[in-house]
Amino acid sequence: MKTAEHLHACGVKPSYTRMRIYEYLHNHHDHPTVEHIYGALKDSLPTLSKTTVYNTLKLFLEKHLVRELIMQNQAHYDIVTDFHAHFQCNNCHTIYDIPMQREHVVNGNVEAHHIEDVQLTYRGICRSCQQTTQVE
Amino acid sequence: MKTAEHLHACGVKPSYTRMRIYEYLHNHHDHPTVEHIYGALKDSLPTLSKTTVYNTLKLFLEKHLVRELIMQNQAHYDIVTDFHAHFQCNNCHTIYDIPMQREHVVNGNVEAHHIEDVQLTYRGICRSCQQTTQVE
DNA sequence: ATCACCTCTGTAATGATTACAATTTTATAA
DNA sequence: TTATAAAATTGTAATCATTACAGAGGTGAT
Incomplete structure (x- = not known):
């Protein structure tokens, strides 16, 4: 399914930024942190703010698009798959x-x-x- | 077993402060945080420093006297018992x-x-x- | 008494996260 | 199209648990 459709189906308006963050998680299953995601996207999204990454992940979490994994005082994220x-x-x-x-x-x-x-x-x-x- | 003997047996020199912190954990199984322990002991140990509580718990952790449980960005402590x-x-x-x-x-x-x-x-x-x- | 070592203390720094207000973008209605 | 409301994004400042660090205090051995 296309990213936009999937976000929409989960109750998230598929803005460009949100799609890029979702796609990063979809393509990287190594449990990235906010820092990882921000660092990876900021070159191609020059105006990206770290706060936006935080906000977006919080939204994804509420809509059960991602799972949060807190290890040694840092949150890691993974798109929801099997337990x-x-x-x-x-x-x-x-x-x-x-x-x-x-x-x-x-x-x-x-x-x-x-x-x-x-x-x-x-x-x-x-x-x-x-x-x-x-x-x- | 007496607290002092138990600490000694686990490789921890039983200073007064350490015994008081250990005994607090022994008597309170509600997974206290550093804040809880410090707050509970500072009246009867007026010179107690929060850093000492951190240091002591870190030492207890290394010696496997306590277990650390990190929940929502805060560490909770419990004396080691059954899993x-x-x-x-x-x-x-x-x-x-x-x-x-x-x-x-x-x-x-x-x-x-x-x-x-x-x-x-x-x-x-x-x-x-x-x-x-x-x-x- | 001297010395080394360990314990304890208080302040400052760190680092992830959140609060918040302002700005930009998007959607809607006239 | 223009006006307007709503939502998304941004940057800065604040928060808060934890750690670093350097100094003070205590203890024990020689």
Whole structure:
């Protein structure tokens, strides 16, 4: 589906800026931060303001177009796809997607409450860093 | 076990300040923040500095005496007990402990990496707020 | 007593995020 | 088209949790 149509279908007016931000997220699944997105787009959108990136992501979040993932005091964003967990390496800070079914982590113990979001994150040393780096 | 002995056993020299902070955590399992701990102790420890609370919690964290739980850009602390998940209400911001076995959320998909910490958090509207509050 | 080391303190800096008011753009109506 | 209202975008300033840092205070060993 075209970006404009998809935004429209989710209740977001598809301005040029919003489409560019959405498309950046669509093409980059490495959990970018506001800084990443702003840095990547500011050359081709010279008037872009960081506040606009914040505002747009907040809007996308409300409309459930993106998912927010807060790791070490910084928000990372990902377009909404299947539920999955995340592993972040304490050494290289890469965030890996980890397959996980939502049903698997939502059980009777929590269903007394109304769940709007589930976040499962692991931290540690990733496979790659274990093999190539000495971490003391 | 006495606080002093326990800190010592974990490699932390049991100064008076450290014991008081540890005991506060031991007696308050409502996931306090630095602000909470500082606010609660400053009357009986008039020279206490907020930096000391930060430093002490960082030390406790390294020695695995406490667990850090970052929710909406603020760190919350809990003395280490059994593994469990957390639910935070978007309305009243209370954090509930949710029973959950660690083995249940650590499976083959993530074990390629070396895991140091696992965090499973739910957000939504808690049972109490659903019954007593209209949330639009 | 001296010295080194650890603990604690207070202020200043950092850095992500939000508030806000102004400006620009877009949509709507006359 | 022009006027006007509404929405989107912008830049600056404020906020707030956390960290850096340098100095003060305490403790223990020799």
